Amino acid sequence: MSEWISVCDFDDIDDEDMVRFDHAGHTYAVYRVEERVHATDGLCTHEKIHLCDGLVMGHVVECPKHNGRFDIRDGRALGAPVCVNLKTYPAKVEGGRVLIQI
Incomplete structure (x- = not known):
């Protein structure tokens, strides 16, 4: 079963930037682009x-x-040397906090 996990405050991520988030032995990248x-x-x-x-x-x-x-929206690999897509996760902002569903 998937759950929503709180990552950080929305304002902790600059526009066109990302943060690393480690949870339960897994590493995620969380991005902010165009709000x-x-x-x-x-x-x-x-x-x-x-x-x-x-x-x-x-x-x-x-x-x-x-x-x-x-492409961070769908994880699509955009050319060599990468050929395997990234897994993506639902993400949202609630009450000023960034949440991802894992």
């Missing part, structure tokens, strides 16, 4: 590098190691 929040697995599918050390440009996150890119 909306998105959540994905926190590790690149190519070499398991933390995406939060990378760069957000619009709805794209770029891995810091080999510049693999993913």
Whole structure:
């Protein structure tokens, strides 16, 4: 059964940026773009590098190691060297807090 987990205050994430969130032995990346929040697995599918050390440009996150890119809205891998999509998670803001459903 999935549950909503509180991550941080909405204002803790700058626009076109992300935060790392670790919960129950799993790493997530939580993004803020255009006043909306998105959540994905926190590790690149190519070499398991933390995406939060990378760069957000619009709805794209770029891995810091080999510049693999993913669409944060649906987790889609956008080209070599990444070819496996990221898992995404529902995310929302309630009462100024960012929540993700895992």
